[in-house]
Amino acid sequence: MSDDLQIKARARLLDLSKERGASLASLSEMLGRNGTYLQQFIKKGSPKKLEEGDRRMLAEFFGVAQSELGAPEGSVKEKSYDRVASARNTQWIDVPRLNIGASAGPGALPDAEEPYDTFQFSRRWLAEQGLEGAKLQAITVEGDSMEPLLNDGDEILIDTAERPFRDGVHVVRLGDTLMVKRVAQAGAGRFSLLSQNLAYPPVDVAADEMEVIGRVVWKGGRV
Known part of the structure; x- marks a missing residue:
């Protein structure tokens, strides 16, 4: 025993x-x-x-x-x-904060994907946000291409659970680079990576050139 x-x-x-x-x-x-x-x-x-x-x-x-x-x-x-x-x-979910920056600019190489801290969210709040069963991680935004929606230094929650793709703000990997962009299907197996900051032009990629890491579902940052 x-x-x-x-x-x-x-x-x-x-x-x-x-x-x-x-x-x-x-x-x-x-x-x-x-x-x-x-x-x-x-x-x-x-x-x-x-x-x-x-x-x-x-x-x-x-x-x-x-x-x-x-x-x-x-x-x-x-x-x-x-x-x-x-x-x-049982009323709370711990969400790991990863030592990773997702570029909202020209691109950045990710650091080691090791949690260094956690956020804690109530299960009830997550359910109210439609995130019950989500597989959440927190990472940091780097750069200004998603301003004013996402600012440099904001922390974002991404849902990495496998779900059917739909247009929206996602963290994607291109080679060794992580980027946070608005991702839209462009037809014929291609996608457009769109920035909120109009100073950055759209990027057109083939589906096999891009890996969708997760959908951005929440942001937090200093006022």
């Missing part, structure tokens, strides 16, 4: 790290451990269970009860917020 508990704890910790966009190495360092500590725990079961202090710190970081991370039921007197943590977490 104890082994089953720890197997569930390892799986739960891995899920939580992915949901929050926190790497196992960074979590290990937060605990004051070697960077491979939690990876060894999850992949190899070494150590067999988390030490109490590590488990408590992780539970507080993720806002979950320690029982989700391997503490036997009733063995730990949970704080009041721990007792309602699971219910609270």
Whole structure:
């Protein structure tokens, strides 16, 4: 029974790290451990269970009860917020912020696609926006070609779930370049990449030259 508990704890910790966009190495360092500590725990079961202090710190970081991370039921007197943590977490979605800039100008090469932080959105709000079931990521706009709709430095949410294409504002990849443009079907297997800033001319591309990464569904930026 104890082994089953720890197997569930390892799986739960891995899920939580992915949901929050926190790497196992960074979590290990937060605990004051070697960077491979939690990876060894999850992949190899070494150590067999988390030490109490590590488990408590992780539970507080993720806002979950320690029982989700391997503490036997009733063995730990949970704080009041721990007792309602699971219910609270089901009301929110963590959206990873990626260290990527999508060019709204002449083009930019993406950096490593590693989450460095998260936004948190309520499930209810997402449903009200028609985004229930969306696969969301947040990236940054670079350049001025989409002004005034999107400004340099704005953060945008993109829905990367596979859906039938429809005209709109999308993040697309051309070779190694990410761009955010208004994408419109041009017929005969071609697309037009349109800028809001009229100083930038349309770009005509073939379907096989472009990969649609996701549809832009929300923006945020300083006033």
